[in-house]
Amino acid sequence: MEPIVRMTNISKSFSGNQVLKQVSFEIVPGEIHALMGENGAGKSTLMKILTGIYSRDEGDIQVNGRSVDYKDPKDAEKDGISVIHQELNIIPHLTVAENMFLGKEISISKTGILKTKIMRRETKKHLERLGVQLNPDKNAESLSVGQQQMVEIAKALAAETKVLIMDEPTAALTDREIETLFKVMNELKSQGVAIVYISHRMEEIFQMCDRITVLRDGSCAGTENIKDTDLDQIVRMMVGRALGERFPERRVEIGEERLRVEGLSNPGLFEDVHFSVKQGEVLGVAGLMGAGRSEIFETLFGARRKSSGRIFVDGKEVKIKNPYDAKKAGIGFVTEDRKSEGLVLELSVKKNLSLPNLKTLSNWGVISAKAEKAMADDFINKLRIKTHHADLQVKSLSGGNQQKVVIGKWVGINPKILILDEPTRGVDIGAKKEIYQIINELAAQGVAVIMISSELPEVLGMSDRIMVIHEGKVARILDKDEANQENIMQAATGGYRCVETMGQ
Amino acid sequence: MSKQWVNNLQKLGPVIGLIIIVIILSILSPSFLAMDNIFNVLRQVSINALIAFGMTLVILTGGIDLSVGSILALGSAVTAKMLADGMDPILSVLLGLIAGGVMGAVNGLIVTKGKVAPFIATLATMTIFRGLTLVYTDGKPLTGLSNSFSFQLIGKGYFWYIPFPVIWMFIAFVILLFILKKTTIGRGIYAVGGNEEASILSGVKVNRIKVFVYTVTGILSAFAGIILTSRLNSADPNAGMSYELDAIAAVVIGGTSLSGGRGWIFGTFIGSLIIGVLNNGLNLLDVSPFFQQVVKGVVILIAVLLDRRDKK
Numbered sequence: 026m027e028p029i030v031r032m033t034n035i036s037k038s039f040s041g042n043q044v045l046k047q048v049s050f051e052i053v054p055g056e057i058h059a060l061m062g063e064n065g066a067g068k069s070t071l072m073k074i075l076t077g078i079y080s081r082d083e084g085d086i087q088v089n090g091r092s093v094d095y096k097d098p099k100d101a102e103k104d105g106i107s108v109i110h111q112e113l114n115i116i117p118h119l120t121v122a123e124n125m126f127l128g129k130e131i132s133i134s135k136t137g138i139l140k141t142k143i144m145r146r147e148t149k150k151h152l153e154r155l156g157v158q159l160n161p162d163k164n165a166e167s168l169s170v171g172q173q174q175m176v177e178i179a180k181a182l183a184a185e186t187k188v189l190i191m192d193e194p195t196a197a198l199t200d201r202e203i204e205t206l207f208k209v210m211n212e213l214k215s216q217g218v219a220i221v222y223i224s225h226r227m228e229e230i231f232q233m234c235d236r237i238t239v240l241r242d243g244s245c246a247g248t249e250n251i252k253d254t255d256l257d258q259i260v261r262m263m264v265g266r267a268l269g270e271r272f273p274e275r276r277v278e279i280g281e282e283r284l285r286v287e288g289l290s291n292p293g294l295f296e297d298v299h300f301s302v303k304q305g306e307v308l309g310v311a312g313l314m315g316a317g318r319s320e321i322f323e324t325l326f327g328a329r330r331k332s333s334g335r336i337f338v339d340g341k342e343v344k345i346k347n348p349y350d351a352k353k354a355g356i357g358f359v360t361e362d363r364k365s366e367g368l369v370l371e372l373s374v375k376k377n378l379s380l381p382n383l384k385t386l387s388n389w390g391v392i393s394a395k396a397e398k399a400m401a402d403d404f405i406n407k408l409r410i411k412t413h414h415a416d417l418q419v420k421s422l423s424g425g426n427q428q429k430v431v432i433g434k435w436v437g438i439n440p441k442i443l444i445l446d447e448p449t450r451g452v453d454i455g456a457k458k459e460i461y462q463i464i465n466e467l468a469a470q471g472v473a474v475i476m477i478s479s480e481l482p483e484v485l486g487m488s489d490r491i492m493v494i495h496e497g498k499v500a501r502i503l504d505k506d507e508a509n510q511e512n513i514m515q516a517a518t519g520g521y522r523c524v525e526t527m528g529q
Numbered sequence: 530m531s532k533q534w535v536n537n538l539q540k541l542g543p544v545i546g547l548i549i550i551v552i553i554l555s556i557l558s559p560s561f562l563a564m565d566n567i568f569n570v571l572r573q574v575s576i577n578a579l580i581a582f583g584m585t586l587v588i589l590t591g592g593i594d595l596s597v598g599s600i601l602a603l604g605s606a607v608t609a610k611m612l613a614d615g616m617d618p619i620l621s622v623l624l625g626l627i628a629g630g631v632m633g634a635v636n637g638l639i640v641t642k643g644k645v646a647p648f649i650a651t652l653a654t655m656t657i658f659r660g661l662t663l664v665y666t667d668g669k670p671l672t673g674l675s676n677s678f679s680f681q682l683i684g685k686g687y688f689w690y691i692p693f694p695v696i697w698m699f700i701a702f703v704i705l706l707f708i709l710k711k712t713t714i715g716r717g718i719y720a721v722g723g724n725e726e727a728s729i730l731s732g733v734k735v736n737r738i739k740v741f742v743y744t745v746t747g748i749l750s751a752f753a754g755i756i757l758t759s760r761l762n763s764a765d766p767n768a769g770m771s772y773e774l775d776a777i778a779a780v781v782i783g784g785t786s787l788s789g790g791r792g793w794i795f796g797t798f799i800g801s802l803i804i805g806v807l808n809n810g811l812n813l814l815d816v817s818p819f820f821q822q823v824v825k826g827v828v829i830l831i832a833v834l835l836d837r838r839d840k841k
């Protein structure tokens with residue numbers, strides 16, 4: 026079949042650093058084409074060139090056999106190419122419906138007077154197609170990250186789309202949401218829509234895609250039919266070597282109790298949460314999106330106000346009123362949403378890494394430039410953050426590398442307790458393993474690690490114990506040996522409690 | 530590498546602009562580049578520069594301070610009244626500065642504890658502080674303050690050829706430059722302006738930083754007022770009207786982003802020089818003060834438009 030999009034020999038440099046080298050890529054109608062590669066391999070950049078967000082230095086792009094040169098995404102949209110970007114582009118103070126129709130509002134002929142009723146109805150319709158029940162008049166800022174992502178997806182689907190580019194759409198979604206999304210994708214595929222699918226989750230690639238193109242360091246490492254390839258080959262194409270065990274082994278003596286939380290409550294969000302974590306232990310936290318997992322730990326960290334509850338670190342009660350207190354008590358918190366909560370995008374990699382550590386890097390409030398540089402270089406090395414130098418603005422890093430910067434920030438405070446909220450979201454398979462290794466190293470040093478994650482394999486593979494949250498309550502705490510996908514999901518959906526109360 | 534160069538060049542935009550303006554003015558008016566005129570310009574600039582330095586910190590955090598002119602007036606009135614009452618000059622100056630600092634801290638507290646938008650908060654205090662000045666002075670200028678030598682030195686003194694106000698300006702510049710570049714507070718200022726949420730979650734004491742920048746601005750504004758008082762040997766309760774606009778203009782011309790997180794104090798220095806040089810040059814050239822306003826506005830626009838370019 027004739028490709029609908031054909032990109033040939035695309036090259037691109039940013040400030041003299043070449044990020045794409047002679048990349049060729051094509052998609053045919055009715056296929057789901059996976060685009061894979063490590064963080065910073067150039068996937069998003071390639072797609073941004075296709076849609077006219079960045080200009081190419083070299084190469085040719087043909088759409089429907091016609092050479093094109095889009096100046097901005099609107100041009101691409103006219104040809105039926107729409108994108109769901111990796112970074113969410115939701116405007117917080119606008120409603121769901123206003124966000125859906127941003128830039129393409131429906132108005133009475135050309136007067137600019139908005140047909141709000143119709144737009145609200147359309148919004149509802151498109152969201153329902155994705156199985157999402159959302160009030161179109163709700164403020165976007167009150168949505169969870171997953172819900173925002175669904176709005177973005179609905180937005181792209183609302184347009185007459187022939188080519189749909191999805192840059193890590195599932196990173197923030199729950200299993201159920203992903204299922205609906207996949208159904209919609211298959212529907213679109215049968216209608217002849219071409220889909221470019223970027224993801225770091227191997228399972229999804231094998232489940233959904235027809236072909237795969239792998240980028241390595243900005244060059245094309247090859248295109249394969251999914252049927253004719255396997256995980257090992259793809260990993261080798263991506264990183265140039267085999268990776269081995271997915272979850273590295275951890276041999277750690279679990280020690281004394283590090284953190285104990287008693288009766289932590291925040292009305293409306295969660296209630297009466299009890300748990301403890303020991304030195305060297307990794308506590309996984311599972312639950313459905315909206316169950317209150319992040320909220321529990323944001324409150325523990327002092328970013329939200331608690332109504333009651335006591336927190337003990339190393340047996341001593343600590344008063345935490347704000348994140349500063351939490352930091353002082355030795356608690357680090359790798360936040361879920363790196364763009365709005367984790368990073369100061371305008372600042373450099375170095376300055377982001379040092380931000381929670383300024384106190385130790387300074388004397389009488391004067392920062393030691395040498396110590397700061399040394400610390401930054403150290404973490405860039407240790408965490409293998411791919412950046413040309415420490416002084417690069419953090420916003421120019423690829424998504425996965427930005428995530429490593431957020432982790433590095435908190436590893437730097439030498440925490441006693443480290444909370445990680447979705448630490449591997451949007452992170453490539455090699456870097457994921459590196460993050461697991463970092464977690465293991467921290468545990469070996471006696472850090473109590475709490476890892477919130479929506480990826481069950483990760484929770485199962487990494488945790489010593491698993492705490493399952495259901496509707497703001499601790500539904501169950503499972504030991505590593507007894508935990509499996511089924512009993513976690515059962516507890517997460519409220520099944521366990523029912524069984525328990527029926528038995529009594 | 531070449532792009533790095535372009536970036537650096539763009540950063541130097543205000544400097545190049547200043548040089549061009551100086552060249553044009555010195556061709557049109559030969560007396561412009563005379564040594565004493567240069568120091569004259571610098572001295573005129575120093576008042577606005579001191580205020581604009583503080584304003585830079587505030588704007589970097591994503592705020593704004595409209596009350597600087599009123600703080601200037603009340604700060605100088607306090608000092609003047611103390612002097613007129615026969616108090617020790619050093620003590621009088623200190624009290625004026627403290628008054629400025631307190632007013633600034635009040636701004637900071639309203640913004641942080643009261644959670645009022647900086648524009649609204651300082652719009653209100655601008656009126657309040659002005660009103661207090663009028664109450665305090667009974668609406669009349671305070672004159673014939675003191676023949677204390679040390680007080681007169683502040684505004685009228687010279688060190689070799691250099692007027693004291695220019696020295697004050699440089700000292701303030703160096704201190705603030707140091708704070709912004711080298712200290713945890715400075716880093717916090719940039720971080721807060723860049724992403725307040727992320728800063729809070731990093732354990733940065735955001736409120737403390739905000740109170741700090743408004744307090745510094747208050748002190749510097751009061752000090753600017755004291756310099757004026759020393760020069761004129763009087764304090765006018767209506768002094769400093771609309772000085773906030775010149776200060777904001779200097780910050781913006783210097784390349785600091787009004788949305789916070791991005792900018793530098795050297796740019797502000799150049800920005801105030803550009804405004805000062807234009808004022809002085811256009812005066813020398815006998816351009817009507819009405820038309821001078823137009824020129825100033827155009828310069829601000831050009832500066833902002835040039836700054837826009839590196840956004841994509």
Ligand SMILES: Nc1ncnc2c1ncn2[C@@H]1O[C@H](COP(=O)(O)OP(=O)(O)OP(=O)(O)O)[C@@H](O)[C@H]1O
Pocket residue numbers: 039040044062063064065066067068069070071111411421422423424425426451453
């Ligand atoms: N605007 C920019 N300025 C400078 N460098 C950039 C810019 N955008 C991307 N880069 C660099 O280009 C490279 C490729 O980035 P890109 O975002 O395309 O990676 P990616 O494959 O999408 O990675 P990820 O899986 O982490 O999202 C990275 O090294 C990144 O730092």
Ligand SMILES: [Mg+2]
Pocket residue numbers: 068069070111192423424
């Ligand atoms: Mg990407």
